[in-house]
Amino acid sequence: MADEKKFPITTGPKEIIDKVIKALKEVYDPEIPVNVYDLGLVYEIHAEEVKPGKYYVKIVMTLTAIGCPVVGQIAAYAEEAIKEMVPEVEEVEVEVTFDPPWSPDYVTEEGRELLKAIYGYDVVEDWKRRMAEQSLQG
Numbered sequence: 001m002a003d004e005k006k007f008p009i010t011t012g013p014k015e016i017i018d019k020v021i022k023a024l025k026e027v028y029d030p031e032i033p034v035n036v037y038d039l040g041l042v043y044e045i046h047a048e049e050v051k052p053g054k055y056y057v058k059i060v061m062t063l064t065a066i067g068c069p070v071v072g073q074i075a076a077y078a079e080e081a082i083k084e085m086v087p088e089v090e091e092v093e094v095e096v097t098f099d100p101p102w103s104p105d106y107v108t109e110e111g112r113e114l115l116k117a118i119y120g121y122d123v124v125e126d127w128k129r130r131m132a133e134q135s136l137q138g
Helices: 014-024 071-085 109-119 123-137
Strands: 009-011 042-051 054-061 089-096
Touching (some): 014 071, 042 089, 071 089, 109 123
16 A cells, blocks of 8 residues: 655645646546546646746656556646646646556545545545455455
């Protein structure tokens, strides 16, 4: 079981970071009807002013599974959403990593509530229980 971590790690002006988060909440994993931010897929958000009022933003994110076939698609959606919704951003870089591997512990409280509303039970607790059972069997 993964250690509980608090993501994302952020650097840069709060107002830009908040706008980037709002944009990321418009990006969805096609297999899970919750946005990438509330699923806990965003590990880092860095915003750096490159000229007055214009920013370079780097996102470090993951996916729920290493073999996810839409890795490039989700990264492109994240980049596009930020460019469209945050006019102060001049350049966006999205890096996908699997270190650390995603864990259901990373899902935000809002994400947990969304999943409960969709599925009718606490999906995160179910994931965690299954992961614990698998580690005992392995």
